[in-house]
Amino acid sequence: MSEQSRLPSSVLPLVVVIVLSCLAVGLLATPALAGDGATIFEVHPDEVDADAGETITVDIIVNEHGDLHANGIDALSFDLEYDADVLTATEVEHGSMLAAGDDDATVDGMTDIDDDAGVVTVSQQREPSGDGARGRESAATVTFEIDDDAEPASEPLEIVDASATLVSSDYPQTAVEFDGTVHVEGGDETDDGESGDGVDDVPDGVTIADDADIDSSADDGGGGQTESAGEDPVPGFAVGAAVVTLLATLLVIASRRFQ
Amino acid sequence: MPRPHTFDRRTFVTRTGTATAALALAGCLEFGEETDNGAELETAPEVIEVEDPPAAVYIPTHREAMRMLDPIEAGDIAIAPMLSYPHPFWIVAGSGEDAIERVEPEDGRGVHMMFTVWDRETGIVLPVDDGARVTVERDGEQVGSPLSPWTMISQEMGFHFGDNVSLPADGEYTVTVELPPISTTTTGALEDRLTDTETATFEFTYDEAFREEVVGGVEYFDESFWGTTGALEPMDHGDHGDHDDHDHQSGDDHHGDDHHDDGNHDGHGTADEHHESADGHGDHDDHGEHDDHDDHGEHHQHVPYSALARIGEYPGTILREPAAVDDGVPAENADLPRSGDAAVLVTVLESGSRLADGDEGYLLVSPRTPYNRVPLADMALSVTIERDGGETAELSLTQTIDGEYDLHYGASVEALEAGDSVTVTIDSPPQVARHQGYETAFLEMEDLEFVVPEVDGE
Structure with a gap:
């Protein structure tokens, strides 16, 4: 029996496309070495609706693509700040992110809750370091109790002083933080601590072209692509996708010919 | 500790929703679909980078940081060394879209070494490639092979020479830069000058403090600006509030007085913003003379930016x-x-x-x-x-x-x-x-x- 015949003919083209699409994603994502690389820390979910007296949990998700040689991080730390008048941190559990990619790796570390100051501190090491952790997983889960007498409000959960270290680099990773908000009993859900129009003021030291189209809706998934119509995207950036699409098409055709 | 960056989350939420949907259609989400508390992962960006940037000058995701070293004088020229973390850049050979090639750092131990070279008399940055050669030593032993640095342009740095340099360990390094005579046609005040090979030496320390400085000084912009047509202003402009020192779309005609600031701005180095003054073109209105770079000899850091005349x-x-x-x-x-x-x-x-x-x-x-x-x-x-x-x-x-x-x-x-x-x-x-x-x-x-x-x- 041929290898092709093991798969239903109707499935094979789909499998081919899926596999190659996965490859394309891998090809097109270009991780960088430390410095230009960034480790993303985010509170998840970024918005939580809760009532006074309720208990909630949030994850701190860490996303690390690793360097060009597939090395990841072996240490991370961060603080999570909250309003201690409204929230009480009751428990912090280490997540599995830092053990990613190695079933034998463990996450060692410490957690601390300073409920007077409203700070949860997490510091972790991967043991053994190996090639480091890559991926996007929870690094910690934090449980909060909302004060029984809490008034309706939107309370920020802010990640501060986040850091991560690649096993392969002398340089610390740049940490990019995404905070969260707890909306207590219908607190203003538009109040997330950010500016109101969705587009920040132009940063100091930046010139924007007169005809630039700053995409505040940001609904293209394109990472800030704002070029005016008619301009080609970067030469070469779509090559991977084009090659994969072509290969997929050829394989689909071939699979049909073998049916 | 490096300075972390907090983003406008709504922008990411919207965009990432689209990106995640696309990946899900492909059936290859590479992470667990649920977190430890059961919530779906759907709000974080895949990677911090500009996707599909325009075929035009655009605003990158972030502003790099670097350490400026004291300029060195060697004959008719001066050299300003600058160091940052190793990072990708693009080289060009030929024409068209296939002419560009991304160069990645070979490893995570080392520096991105840059230097600006200018004529001391006119202040003109020398934007040509004439076979510069760089040798790195540590404890008297040569590190790696001599380098032929690339001629480069960056929005913040203008024209400069640069390359990623791998280093074996923390320590003190000595760098020798050899610049042969300029072979490009020279005219006016440059004619029959720059005819000698010049050699300059500088030293730097590679250590944890340096690494934290240059990574901690990185400034990420809100994602809404990534890939937008426009540019970062020359180094050290950003912290001054007014941006009169280069061409603006707003029509300001000239050049504020912020080009001689020697301060260290959030880790972006201590370079002056002299791109107008030092090349002798920019600030005539402010200073009333063509070559005003000599007026500022009291500053230790005096690095011109390679801006052409208006x-x-x-x-x-x-x-x-x-x-x-x-x-x-x-x-x-x-x-x-x-x-x-x-x-x-x-x-x-x-x-x-x-x-x-x-x-x-x-x-x-x-x-x-x-x-x-x-x-x-x-x-x-x-x-x-x-x-x-x-x-x-x-x-x-x-x-x-x-x-x-x-x-x-x-x-x-x-x-x-x-x-x-x-x-x-x-x-x-x-x-x-x-x-x-x-x-x-x-x-x-x-x-x-x-x-x-x-x-x-x-």
């Missing part, structure tokens, strides 16, 4: 696009005709110009970046001149560095008349490496047609 500072008749021949001279650099997003200024100097041969005129073509006026070096340009529909001349232009007009491409020409057509052909784009934000521009460069306008008195 349009109004060029002599002769500025040529126009055919559709704009009756308009005035473009007010701003960004208003100049573009090819591959390069702004191109063309002016005809009258006969008798010191740049022309004999009684001929001189056609001066000055391609530059559209916002910061960085000269685009190592191009191959030619022009075709037509009158009444018939070709009258076809000329190759010579890359020239002039003591007053800096880098340009020029040739002596017979006297031009109003209505003459001058087509500039870019035979090859600038063969200089690029930092992020320039790597997609100045690659596929179409011809530009200009017309000699009527000039009062003609």
Whole structure:
């Protein structure tokens, strides 16, 4: 029996496309070495609706693509700040992110809750370091109790002083933080601590072209692509996708010919 | 500790929703679909990078940080070394979209070494590649092979030499830079100068403090700006509040007084913003003299930025696009005709110009970046001149560095008349490496047609 015949003919083209699409994603994502690389820390979910007296949990998700040689991080730390008048941190559990990619790796570390100051501190090491952790997983889960007498409000959960270290680099990773908000009993859900129009003021030291189209809706998934119509995207950036699409098409055709 | 960056989350939420959906359709989400508390992962970005940047100068995701070392004088030139973390850049060989190649750092131990070289007399940054050679030593032992650094342009740094340099360990390093004579045609105050090989040496410490400094100084912008057409202003402008020191779309004509700031700004180095003053072009209005860089000798850090002169500072008749021949001279650099997003200024100097041969005129073509006026070096340009529909001349232009007009491409020409057509052909784009934000521009460069306008008195 041929290898092709093991798969239903109707499935094979789909499998081919899926596999190659996965490859394309891998090809097109270009991780960088430390410095230009960034480790993303985010509170998840970024918005939580809760009532006074309720208990909630949030994850701190860490996303690390690793360097060009597939090395990841072996240490991370961060603080999570909250309003201690409204929230009480009751428990912090280490997540599995830092053990990613190695079933034998463990996450060692410490957690601390300073409920007077409203700070949860997490510091972790991967043991053994190996090639480091890559991926996007929870690094910690934090449980909060909302004060029984809490008034309706939107309370920020802010990640501060986040850091991560690649096993392969002398340089610390740049940490990019995404905070969260707890909306207590219908607190203003538009109040997330950010500016109101969705587009920040132009940063100091930046010139924007007169005809630039700053995409505040940001609904293209394109990472800030704002070029005016008619301009080609970067030469070469779509090559991977084009090659994969072509290969997929050829394989689909071939699979049909073998049916 | 490196300074972390907090983003406007709503922007990411919206965009990432789309990106995640696309991945889900492909059936290859690489992470667990649920977190430890059961919530789906759907709000974080895949990676911090500009996807599908435009084929134009664009704003990158972040502003790099670097450590400035004291400039070194060697003969007629001065060298300002700068160090940052190893990072990708793009090299160019040839023309078109396939001419660009991304160069990744070989490892995570080392530095991105850069240096700006300028003529001490005129302050002009020397934007040409003449075989610079860099040797790195530690404890008297050579580290790796000697390097031939790339000529590079970056939005913050302008023209400079640079490369990623791997280092074996923390420690003190000695760097020797050898610069052979400038082989590019030089005119004016640069003529018959820069003819000697110059050697300069500097030292730096590679340690944890350095690494934290240069990574901690990185500034990420809100995602809504990533990939937007525009540019980072030259280094050290950002913290001053007004941005008068380079071309703005707003029409400010000149140059505030923020170009001699020696402060260390959030880890971005201690370089002066001298891109106008030190090259002798920019701040005449402020200082009343051409070469004012000597006025600031009390500063330890005095690094020019390779900005060309503003349009109004060029002599002769500025040529126009055919559709704009009756308009005035473009007010701003960004208003100049573009090819591959390069702004191109063309002016005809009258006969008798010191740049022309004999009684001929001189056609001066000055391609530059559209916002910061960085000269685009190592191009191959030619022009075709037509009158009444018939070709009258076809000329190759010579890359020239002039003591007053800096880098340009020029040739002596017979006297031009109003209505003459001058087509500039870019035979090859600038063969200089690029930092992020320039790597997609100045690659596929179409011809530009200009017309000699009527000039009062003609």
